[in-house]
Amino acid sequence: MWTSLFGLTNLIALAAWTLLVALPRRAFVLAAVLYLGVGLLCLTYTAMLVAVVSGAADSVQIAGAARAGLTNYSIPGIRALFASDGGLVVGWTHYLALDLFAGLWIARDADAKGFSRVVQVPFLLATFLAGPLGLLSWLIVRERRARKAAKAAR
Secondary structure, eight states: OHHHHHHHHHHHHHHHHHHHHHSOOOHHHHHIIIIIIIIHHHHHHHHHHHHHHHTSSOOOBOTTOOOOOSSOOSHHHHHHHHSBHHHHHHHHHHHHHHHHHHHHHHHHHHHHTTOOHHHHHHHHHHHHHSHHHHHHHHHHHHHHHHHHHHHHHO
């Protein structure tokens, strides 16, 4: 079950990223990325999280690992959460959803600030592969145009 869910969430994310990078950014494309990409990943994440934490789904824990829970925010507690196939797929889906959301924001922000698609692609790719790295890079690059736009709006 977890292998299938892992594959499904990856497929959803890859399809949404492909739409975001390759297609013209019309309203229906952006809505598809938001609701069929981010929204569906969030829904899947929520259902899997509830199933794992409640024990409704067998999370296939690694032998000797503590039971997964959401109350122990320590290294051993987080390790216990990820020491199962279920916890790992839940965590991965979390990354997929939030990285895609960040990528969607970057694309919309870049379009609004007049950055070409050619300039956007490296930031989107970095966000797809290593979310916070891509987002931080974009925040640094966008700053000059953001300040210029703010001054013009005064």
